[in-house]
Amino acid sequence: MKILRLFALCLLWAPVAGVAKQSHCTLRVHAQANPRDTEVFATSVRTQVSGKEVAIEKMPWISERDVMAFSPYTANDGTYGALLQLDDHGRVVLDTLSVERRGGFLFVFINGRFITELQIDKRVSDGRIYIPSGLTAADISLMKKDWRLVGQRKRRSR
Secondary structure (H helix, E strand, C coil): CHHHHHHHHHHHHHHHHHCCCCCCCCEEEEEECCCCCCCCCEEEEECCCCCCEEEEECCCCEEHHHEEEEEEEECCCCCEEEEEEECHHHHHHHHHHHHHCCCCEEEEEECCEEEEEEECCCCCCCCEEEEEEEECHHHHHHHHHHCEECCCCCCCCC
């Protein structure tokens, strides 16, 4: 009987323990892929600067889980831009990408929308990604739900 109660208690606790924190804002940073990669590994995107189709890796290198803070601002075109501060994992990934993929491009998607492409022209070891423009007020509002502003104290775990 005790084993049955313990089993029932474990079954009740399992769904609560298994629920992960859902994020409000999604961020995906994809690297430029080899154009000869198959559809399993790469997909194509039309670039904003040249208008050409380029291949990008399907698996993102950086996601919203790698961001710890951000600093939004109003861009000249009426949209918003932001500076994203990455955590230690994101900083190491960005540093690695900036060394191994120099001369290539990174493609930033926020909330499922292609926002910008960033050319890798030098090593980036500070863990910061600069999004010059293209964000909406709704994007900024969702970012505030997930990440603290740069300069604010660290949030307590929920």
